Structures are given as structure tokens and as C-alpha cells.
Amino acid sequence: MMRNRKTTLPALIRPSDASAWVACARRVWFDQHQPVAYEPDDFNRMLSDIGLAHEAAILARLQSQYPVSTATSVENTQTLIRQGAPVIYQGQLINEELGLIGYPDFLIRHESGHYQPADAKLSSSENKKAIQIQLGIYRRLLANKLPAIVFLGDGRTAVLGDEVDAVVDEFIDSMRAILDLPQPPLVRYSHSKCRICPYFNHCLPEFETSEDISLLYGIHGKAADHLAESGITTISQLAACSAESLPDAPYLKGTKRKHRAILQAKSYLTGKVFQLERTTLPDGTWIHFDIEDNPLTPNRERHVYLWGFLLPDYDTGCFEYVWTDHETNDFEGWLGFLKKIEEYRTRYPSLILTHYSNHEKATIRKYAERYAMEKHATVAWLLGQNSPLFDIQNPVSDCLVLPLQGYGLKDICKHSALVNFQWQNEESGSQWSVVQFNRFRAEKNDAERQRLKAEILSYNRDDVMATRKLEEWLRNLFR
Ligand code: SF4
Known part of the structure; x- marks a missing residue:
């Protein structure tokens, strides 16, 4: 250390x-x-x-x-x-x-x-x-x-x-x-690194004033460097380009990508949403699904302590979950999850299990490997060709250009001109949830333990509520 x-x-x-x-x-x-x-x-x-x-x-x-x-x-x-x-x-x-x-x-x-x-x-x-x-x-x-x-x-x-x-x-x-440099070196913006950096407030105004192209979602710093060599140094200049006139750059090749980059620049400047293509969301009964997992286990294998679901009619009373207090009950939680899936499968023959990003599917795959259950009927269905899992991030990233620097669930849902859904606890997030869970585990006082658990459940319920609101927003947009 x-x-x-x-x-x-x-x-x-x-x-x-x-x-x-x-x-x-x-x-x-x-x-x-x-x-x-x-x-x-x-x-x-x-x-x-x-x-x-x-x-x-x-x-x-x-x-x-x-x-x-x-x-x-x-x-x-x-x-x-x-x-x-x-x-x-x-x-x-x-x-x-x-x-x-x-x-x-x-x-x-x-x-x-x-x-x-x-x-x-x-x-x-x-x-x-x-x-x-x-x-x-x-x-x-x-x-x-x-x-x-x-x-x-x-x-x-x-x-x-x-x-x-x-x-x-x-x-x-x-x-x-x-x-040895007398001034800080010039670098490109990186959303993932800069927003957690102690110098964010110092650097961001400089990037914004210079309309640095790397501020745009999907534009790699190397692409921005290359475009600058061709005289395209600002977001406004990029927005005025055509895909045909834009030179090839690292991570920015082909008309489709270039077209997207130009729209991203326009969206940044105007706040407008651009639709690249129309898509249809899958038919069926949608259940919104989100997990909370703890990476800080003794063997560093992530323990999913909460498997959360939002069922029809999608109000706060329609939230169900599987919870385990400790990684020693990890297998129990996994079986509880599979049991719930079978219940939903029976209740809703055309089940669509919707989640945001690939994390949920990747976690199911990891659990199947962890317990050598790849051939288990429910697991095989979840991960097979007719999987009910649906990553709602795909229609967002494939079909839309949004006035955002990151396309995370919170970025899209919290934006007042987009989905405009707000989490009850503004501080909450996946890392926040891990902290609360570890506090829950260390807490001896039962009332305090229950309070911490209720906070985590409320956060997870808001996450699945958010994907539901995103679904409604997309349906409206694609109509
Ligand atoms: S905020 Fe500034 S110092 Fe921090 S990672 Fe970004 S460019 Fe680097």
C-alpha cells in the first residue's frame, strides 16, 4: 500500500x-x-x-x-x-x-x-x-x-x-x-478519467472555452489530435463538416462513424437529439432488472447481494428482489434469482428481462461458470439464442445521438430535456451502494441495519424505475 x-x-x-x-x-x-x-x-x-x-x-x-x-x-x-x-x-x-x-x-x-x-x-x-x-x-x-x-x-x-x-x-x-515543463502539458479530455480527477474544475473550463473536440462522446483523444492536424480544432468546426470531407483519423474511420461524430458535435452545441435510425423495441411483458454487487470480497469474486426487478404495473409496489447478507450465501442468492426467473417465465410467457448495459448478462454468465451450471435449464434459456434478456442501452447507443458526454443510465435519465427521472437519493450510485452494503454488514444494531438495507433497496428500485422511464421515453421517441 x-x-x-x-x-x-x-x-x-x-x-x-x-x-x-x-x-x-x-x-x-x-x-x-x-x-x-x-x-x-x-x-x-x-x-x-x-x-x-x-x-x-x-x-x-x-x-x-x-x-x-x-x-x-x-x-x-x-x-x-x-x-x-x-x-x-x-x-x-x-x-x-x-x-x-x-x-x-x-x-x-x-x-x-x-x-x-x-x-x-x-x-x-x-x-x-x-x-x-x-x-x-x-x-x-x-x-x-x-x-x-x-x-x-x-x-x-x-x-x-x-x-x-x-x-x-x-x-x-x-x-x-x-x-521540467513550465506550464501544465496540453492533453485531451477523457470523460471517464477527468470527472473523477481532483483537477476537474480547473481543467474543464479550459476544454470548454477552447471547444476541445475530445469533450464529445465517442471522440478519442487521438482522433482529436489527428483532426487538429487537418485544421479541425473546435466542436463548431467539426459540426460544420460533412462526413465526406472529414479525413480518416484513429477511431474515426468510415462515413457512418464520421456522420455520428458530426451529429455529436451538433448535439453538443444545440442540445438537440438526433435519431440515426428507427428501431422497434421487443414485444412482450417487460420486467426491468438490475443487480448490485460487492467486489470487495475476500477472494475478489463479486458477490451479487441484490437482484432487483420491477414488474407490471411498474409502480413502487411492483418491486421484487432477492437479497443475501453475505458472500457465504452467494449460492443461495443465485438459486433465489433463478427461482424468481422461473416464476416470471411461468407467469409471463412472453417475458422480456430488460437491463441497462451488458453487466447483468455478463454477471449471469460468470455465476453459471462459478457454479458449473451452464447447462441448467433456466441458465441455458437466459443465455441461449432465445434469451429473454434485453439490453436497453443498445437502441440508445445504436440509434440516438444525445447532448451528453457519457451515455450511462444516470446521464440519460437525469437530464431534464431527456428522460428527466430523478433518483430519490441524489448521492446514490453503484459505489455508494457497495459502501452502504459494507456498512450494513459491519453494523451490529438491528434497526440501523434495516435502515441501511432499506436505503439500498430504494436505490435499486429507482434504478429499475429509471430503465422503465427510459423505455417509455424511447417508445415515445421511436413512435
Ligand atoms: S481533469 Fe485535467 S488533470 Fe485531471 S485527468 Fe482531466 S485533463 Fe488530466
Whole structure:
């Protein structure tokens, strides 16, 4: 785990810069030259707490096997290394010549007498590149060929050796170049990265003032760079183009894509909705379906704690669900879900099980694999050729161009000129739900547990209510 330990040598490159560097070069520059106070949200605070608990568990395990010394400074770390301490906790390594400083969670003495750096990480898949860089820098600071160790949250151990050297070199060279710049580097907007970045309020007005093309949904930064080389630098200029006159650019090839990009620019400027093609929504009895899942389980397998459904007549009293309190009841919840599906199948012979995005279908597939139930009759029906599952995001993204920067369910439904459906709890969201669920699990007071559960249910009910409102809005639009 990386801690926010202060260094008196701000020009040094820290492995903890790797996450920001992977996300955005401009963010790295701001972190160094104009940092803002950043308050993590509840979800990230919870992730950090779980990460620290994981680090403490690894520490306890190592302490049960070896004497563990806690380092107090760079000099003390060197002393402990010279003394041959079997495990050094919170070591501090510096190489001013290389311009590097690092704080590995553990330094573990190898039988060769050299040390291996080791970090406790919850998962290797999230921010994989940043983990490779962090551990690769520790190796460089230790200047030996031993692989670094990653103690993962699911109990596995990964090792990283010479194969990460190339990305470490790239990181160090790039960091030096960025930090030497007198001004923040110019980058393109990325909706997924920028909206969660502490510098969002600083950067967005600049992107908007310059009408940066990358503000548009579906326009990759590389496409914006390429169009700029052809003289198309603003959204207004793009809106005035024809698909035939627009040059090919990365991620922007073919008349259909170009036409869509131009309409996206027009929609951004005018707020207008454009219909690319007409579609018909499937006939049948629609049930709206949405799941809530917890990724923070001990084995990192997502546990669906809530399978929610909105049935005809689609008012708040028509909400049904399957709930499980704990991942140890995961199988029970899955069977409860399948039982509900069979009930609905019998009750509504032309059932359409509507959800937003591919997440629900992918989760059913994962559960089928997890419990080796691919051939189970209900599962085979859900995932087979005549599947009742219907992803309502498809007609949206295939047929419409909307005045939005993201096409998530909330983006579309909350927009006052589009679906205009508002969630009862404005703060709610999928990460919010995970936080509430983990609070529910940790809570001892029964009344408080019930209150937390009711909040999660209310959020899930609003989600399925939203897909119902989206259905009505689409039916009206496509009529
Ligand atoms: S808001 Fe976007 S462009 Fe600005 S620093 Fe953050 S990620 Fe980079």
C-alpha cells in the first residue's frame, strides 16, 4: 500500500506518482506544481481501509514467521539492511543520483543476502501498470536482480522481474520531461478519467472555452489530435463538416462513424437529439432488472447481494428482489434469482428481462461458470439464442445521438430535456451502494441495519424505475 508520506525532496520521482501518470500527464504536473487538497469519497476511503487491513494481515503473517523490524528513516533502513534484518517493514529507499525515492511495504531478506521488495495490494488487475512501475522502482532502488513480490488480497502472490524494466524506464523518462515543463502539458479530455480527477474544475473550463473536440462522446483523444492536424480544432468546426470531407483519423474511420461524430458535435452545441435510425423495441411483458454487487470480497469474486426487478404495473409496489447478507450465501442468492426467473417465465410467457448495459448478462454468465451450471435449464434459456434478456442501452447507443458526454443510465435519465427521472437519493450510485452494503454488514444494531438495507433497496428500485422511464421515453421517441 502507498502511504502519503511527505518527502523533503519534491523533485524526486516517487512510485506513488505512477497512478497519476498512468491516468494523465497533466495530473502529474499539477500534483507536483499546484496540488489541490483532495478528499477521497466514501468508496475510496473504504478501499483504503481495506487495503490497510490487508497490509496489516500480511504484516501479522510475516511477524509469525520472522522477526520484523520497522524502519524509521532512510538511514535506519540502510542500517537494518547492513544488519541483515530478515524483514523490514515500511522501508525507505532513496537514490538521489537516479532521482528516485520509494517506500516498499516490506523488504524481505533473500537467502543470497540481498533484499526483495514486497507490497500488499488488494488486486493485480486494477491499475496493473501502476503496480508494475511501483514495484519496478523498488527493484531499481535495491539494485539487484531479485523479483519483487506482490501479496494479493485473494491470498495469491505475484512476482515481478526484469519484464517491468521497460515500463519503468518509460515512466522515469516521461516524468522527468513532464516535471521540467513550465506550464501544465496540453492533453485531451477523457470523460471517464477527468470527472473523477481532483483537477476537474480547473481543467474543464479550459476544454470548454477552447471547444476541445475530445469533450464529445465517442471522440478519442487521438482522433482529436489527428483532426487538429487537418485544421479541425473546435466542436463548431467539426459540426460544420460533412462526413465526406472529414479525413480518416484513429477511431474515426468510415462515413457512418464520421456522420455520428458530426451529429455529436451538433448535439453538443444545440442540445438537440438526433435519431440515426428507427428501431422497434421487443414485444412482450417487460420486467426491468438490475443487480448490485460487492467486489470487495475476500477472494475478489463479486458477490451479487441484490437482484432487483420491477414488474407490471411498474409502480413502487411492483418491486421484487432477492437479497443475501453475505458472500457465504452467494449460492443461495443465485438459486433465489433463478427461482424468481422461473416464476416470471411461468407467469409471463412472453417475458422480456430488460437491463441497462451488458453487466447483468455478463454477471449471469460468470455465476453459471462459478457454479458449473451452464447447462441448467433456466441458465441455458437466459443465455441461449432465445434469451429473454434485453439490453436497453443498445437502441440508445445504436440509434440516438444525445447532448451528453457519457451515455450511462444516470446521464440519460437525469437530464431534464431527456428522460428527466430523478433518483430519490441524489448521492446514490453503484459505489455508494457497495459502501452502504459494507456498512450494513459491519453494523451490529438491528434497526440501523434495516435502515441501511432499506436505503439500498430504494436505490435499486429507482434504478429499475429509471430503465422503465427510459423505455417509455424511447417508445415515445421511436413512435
Ligand atoms: S481533469 Fe482531466 S485533463 Fe485535467 S488533470 Fe485531471 S485527468 Fe488530466
